[in-house]
Amino acid sequence: MYSILLSAGWPIWPLLIISIIGLAIAIERAWYLRQIHLFPKDSLERVFGVANAISQQKAVSEAEIGAIGQLSPITPLFTCILREKVAGSPADCALEELQASAQSTWFKLDRYLGALATIATVAPLLGLFGTVVGMIEIFGSQGVGSPQQLAHGISIALYNTAFGLLIAIPALAAWRGLRAMANQRQHECEEFTRQLFKKLYPHSADTK
Template identity: 90%
Template sequence: MYSILLSAGWPIWPLLIISIIGLAIVIERAWYLRQIHIFPKDSLETVFGLANAISQQKTVSEAEIAAIGQLSPVGSLFACILREKASGCSADSALEELQASAQSTWLKLERYLGVLATIATVAPLLGLFGTVVGMIEIFGSQGVGSPQQLAHGISIALYNTAFGLLIAIPALAAWRGLRAMANQRQHECEEFTRQLFKKLYPHSADTK
């Protein structure tokens, strides 16, 4: 494998770098977007337990609400609603704050996915570029040459294209899968948030 990398020329090294970056993103996002990470065990029970206490006008400390925000990546969303209700804010005010908090939460779920999509798009182009550079170098150095040497040089140059496709295809599949996971977690979070909002503001309009 190392001999192939050396013989393919310098254009293959950027491909190797972005393949490592892409693999790191796939592993990190797959770990981050696990349901148990977004919604840890007993976390929702804790959230709705505090919501019950606030609805019954029991005293809930800021430390308890802040702890909700540290439970998971979407905890700040739940903490926002609880804090607004505990402060006596209206449903409209709470909804406005909730929407602002939701934007940053969704960005957390989709973090790095744009980079992965870019890798899937750019990798074949880098591979093609490497092949073209290799062909130029082959014809420039060998001229007419023997057919055997020319064929060998072309096959080496084509390693760049093959490597680019080898990166792009899994990266594209991973991007689609991770994007689906992020959308699913967002949908689940929206549903839990809607239920929490209705519990704290039972007379308000449905939130969407």
């Protein structure tokens, strides 16, 4: 492996660095999105139980509402709706607060995915850059008649092209898979949030 890196020349090092970064992002996001518990056991029953109590104008403590926000990364959305209802906010104001809170939640689900997409785009370009460097080496070898320099230039051109594609293809596949997983989580979250909103504000329009 080390001999391959030497044959590929210095342009291979940026590719190696972004490949490590891309692998770390893919592993972290896959673990987070697969292991994340959007709705821990009995959490939905707990949320809707509090919603029922609020709808019936029963006393609900701030500590009880705040505890719901600690159940999972998306339950702060539920807490936002519950607090707005307790405060007596109209549906329009509650929906506005909910949308603001949702932006933070979606950011947690999408975190680093943009960087992974960038790596999938940049890797072939870095490979192409290495190919250009290799071609310069080849043309330079023709002036001095050095077979070793010619072979080195060919190695740089071919290895960097191959490495660029070898990084870009899995990175693109990982990004598409993780993007789909994040979208599925977001859809699940939106559906339960919509149900809770309609329960607390039965006469309002559906959330977008």
